[in-house]
Each structure stands twice: as structure tokens, then as C-alpha cells.
Amino acid sequence: MIFIDYLENVELISCGFDHNFSITNKGEIYSWGLNSCGQLGLGDERNRNTPCLVSFPNDDLIDIRIKDIVAGNYHSIFLFENGQLWGFGSNRDGELGLGDKNNRSNLTKIPIENVQKIACSKFHLFSLAHDGSSYYAWGSTKYGNWLSSRKLDGQPASFSAASAMILESPITFGLTSKIKVFQFQEPISTKSIIRLFNNPDNYDVKFVIGDRRILACKCYLKSVSDYYCLMFSGAWKEKVEVEIRDYSYETYYAYLRMLHYGCIGINQNRITQLIDLATCYIDKRLMKHCKTFIRDDLDEQTMPTYLPLVIKYEIKELYDKLSHITIEQVLPKVTDSILQNNENSIEFLDWFYNQRRPFIPK
Structure with a gap:
């Protein structure tokens, strides 16, 4: 927050190893810090010690708002509300997922669609994406350099679990996360x-x-x-x-x-x-x-974190979104589980009818 008086109406901040981004409530993106690989997205490799406006290319992004930004070791990735990924910066190990090892200093579209969440590490050269049902990875892995995105087997439950699958060591610290700023x-x-x-x-x-x-x-x-x-x-x-x-x-x-x-x-x-x-x-x-x-x-992945808070503090404004997530994302998985194992249907029915049984005081 060193530039809090320089930038106004900041909504989100993302910090990489040596470079940073912020988004204002107007959708403007500013970057500053180390730029040796073009990770600031400013079209060059000159470092910046004050925030500079990142320009978008003249395409279909004009009317699309940014959903999230992750700043990695020497690369950066933008997730737009339409599920598209765009990135720039270091690509020596394929961490931009563009099918080559060439660095980019301008915003470049990454060939993967319908992404809901993204993550990368400040200390490793890889990127992760989640489309609501599967996790994808690219960049430096224990299996070699993946220059394009690959779907991960085994249905990892989180970005931490996904990163543990592709790293030599199971240590997963340094995964970038967003900080939403409210003014x-x-x-x-x-x-x-x-x-x-x-x-x-x-x-x-x-x-x-x-x-x-x-x-x-x-x-x-x-x-x-x-x-x-x-x-x-x-x-x-x-x-x-x-x-x-x-x-x-x-x-x-x-x-x-x-x-x-x-x-x-x-x-x-x-x-x-x-x-x-x-x-x-x-x-x-x-x-x-x-x-x-x-x-x-709030989504299926974060529900275990937020559901106890919704219950404890009676946040009724979120009940509608919880209902939609349950119907659209949770119940289909319950159905699949029952179809794969008939015994699960007995356990589910026992739980369901126990929940509906009226309370009879002693």
C-alpha cells in the first residue's frame, strides 16, 4: 500500500516476486516493480518505481472487466469475466502456456477458455487454472516443461493440491492470492x-x-x-x-x-x-x-471456508448464492457418486430423511 495516495479507488492488489498490480473501480490496471522479462505488460523491459497504466489491445476485451490477476515469479496472468486468460512476462519454461518459450511484454491471449480461477507461485515457474470441474497446469513441472496447458488427473481438491502434484517437493507456499480493497x-x-x-x-x-x-x-x-x-x-x-x-x-x-x-x-x-x-x-x-x-x-471450492461464517453470523444475503451453488455444482457430484456406488444412495437417503424428521422433545 505504499502508493495509496498516488492511486485512488483501488479495488484489488496482486503481488508477485518483485512486481505488483492494482485495479481501480473503473477497471484500470496499474503495474510497477521489476520488469526484466516484460512482466509489467507495458511493452518494454524497463523497471518502474511508480504505478503505470497497462493498456489493453484493441479487441473484444474493451467491454470485458477483469476478474482476477496473478503475478508470479517473472510472469503475470489476467483472468477476464468471460473466462479468457491473457498473460505476459517470462515464458522460458512455458509458464505463459503459449506453446513456446518466448517472453512477452504485451498482453497475449492464452489458448484456454471458460476459466473460473487462476493461480501461480511467486517462487516457481508454473501456472494453474480451474474451469469449475478440472484443474489445468503449464510451465516448469517435475515431469518437464509443459509449454501448453494440460488437464491434471486425479481430481485435486484445491490449487495447493494441484501444485503438489506437479512439483518435485510437496511444499506449496507462495501461491499468489488476491486482496480485494474496499474504499x-x-x-x-x-x-x-x-x-x-x-x-x-x-x-x-x-x-x-x-x-x-x-x-x-x-x-x-x-x-x-x-x-x-x-x-x-x-x-x-x-x-x-x-x-x-x-x-x-x-x-x-x-x-x-x-x-x-x-x-x-x-x-x-x-x-x-x-x-x-x-x-x-x-x-x-x-x-x-x-x-x-x-x-x-464464494463457489464450490471456497464453500467449506465460508459456510461456517455464513451460519455463525447469519449472513442471509448469501443464502441465494449458496442455493445456486448447491443445485448447479454440488448436487450433480452427489448424483455421480450415487450412480458409481449404489450403497451411497442408502447413506444419502438415510441422511436426507433424518434431516426431514420432525423434532420431538422428550
Whole structure:
């Protein structure tokens, strides 16, 4: 977020090994960082230390919005809402899936269609895609360099499982993930307010999380949060240090920064704590953004992560999407499982009718 005052209305950020992308709410894409292989998509191989606008080719992408971006080791891939993949950057091991080993510095279409999700690694030279039913991989694998996409056998359950299948080592750290950035309609950020955040020259309270601290001003926090107004008028009134035990440093830092800068980045790793914090701190704005993030990221693969949150926090706005996913993606697999093994039908019927049996109190 080093360029937060340079770029406005940022919705999504993606970080590779040494290069970065951001998308604004207008669909504009900016890139900066290392560009030795053309991984910034700017038509050359010159490094950039400030964000530069990425231009699209004159084709059918003009009216199509970006769905996701992954920035790998030295390559980058864009996923559009129409399921098309476009990429640029290093291709020495086939990580762009274009059938050759030539680098690209301009956006180039990758020959694979109907993609729903993508992933690559900051530390390995391969790419992954998921079309809703199967996983595909290309680039450097333990089986050699795959210059074009190949469907993976064995029905891996996630990108981590898919990457473990093609790597020499099962270590799958470094898979890129998106951070969706939410900005308030009425930005809070001004230079005077920003100076109140984590400033050693101007604070009157320390939030202590483990062995780390975040500095803030009570008066400002009370003015922007009903929760802080209550706590600093009560249990925390005389405290110079407040210990936070329920949330990680990264989560609490992101929340306090949001109150000063007016925007927050949300990803899968942070969503569970953020939605709990939004509930406990009665922050309706943050709760709205958490619900929006879950809705946008909810599908068959992420349902095990988000279903407990939907149930626990009674997020009824997501019931309709859960129903569609169940009907369109989950039930067909249940049907296939029953057809492959008749005994599964007995187990399913037993479960189904037990669920429908009325509760009879003792």
C-alpha cells in the first residue's frame, strides 16, 4: 500500500516476486516493480518505481472487466469475466502456456477458455487454472516443461493440491492470492488524520498484540467508532496500553489503518477475523465489505471456508448464492457418486430423511 495516495479507488492488489498490480473501480490496471522479462505488460523491459497504466489491445476485451490477476515469479496472468486468460512476462519454461518459450511484454491471449480461477507461485515457474470441474497446469513441472496447458488427473481438491502434484517437493507456499480493497464512499484520509496513525510523535494509547505495538490517539478513535467511544470512556479510559488477544497483529493493524485511511484490503486469510471484529466492534461498514468479499469469492471450492461464517453470523444475503451453488455444482457430484456406488444412495437417503424428521422433545 505504499502508493495509496498516488492511486485512488483501488479495488484489488496482486503481488508477485518483485512486481505488483492494482485495479481501480473503473477497471484500470496499474503495474510497477521489476520488469526484466516484460512482466509489467507495458511493452518494454524497463523497471518502474511508480504505478503505470497497462493498456489493453484493441479487441473484444474493451467491454470485458477483469476478474482476477496473478503475478508470479517473472510472469503475470489476467483472468477476464468471460473466462479468457491473457498473460505476459517470462515464458522460458512455458509458464505463459503459449506453446513456446518466448517472453512477452504485451498482453497475449492464452489458448484456454471458460476459466473460473487462476493461480501461480511467486517462487516457481508454473501456472494453474480451474474451469469449475478440472484443474489445468503449464510451465516448469517435475515431469518437464509443459509449454501448453494440460488437464491434471486425479481430481485435486484445491490449487495447493494441484501444485503438489506437479512439483518435485510437496511444499506449496507462495501461491499468489488476491486482496480485494474496499474504499468508503466518503474517504476519511487527510494528511492530518493519517499522521495520527502509528505515529511515535503523536499518540496516547498503544495496542499491544503479542510483542508488537500499534500507536493511536484515543480522541480520534472515539470520534469515528462507537465501540472505541464506549471502551475509552469505560474499561480502557485510564489505560496507556491495551492488550488485544482475539485478533492477529495484521488484522488489527488493517482495521486501525482503515479508520484512518478510509480503505481496507480483504483476502481469504484475513476474512474470518475481520468479520468477527466487525461483529464485536459493531462496524456496519466493515461488515458490509466482508459480506461483499465473501459473495464475490464464494463457489464450490471456497464453500467449506465460508459456510461456517455464513451460519455463525447469519449472513442471509448469501443464502441465494449458496442455493445456486448447491443445485448447479454440488448436487450433480452427489448424483455421480450415487450412480458409481449404489450403497451411497442408502447413506444419502438415510441422511436426507433424518434431516426431514420432525423434532420431538422428550
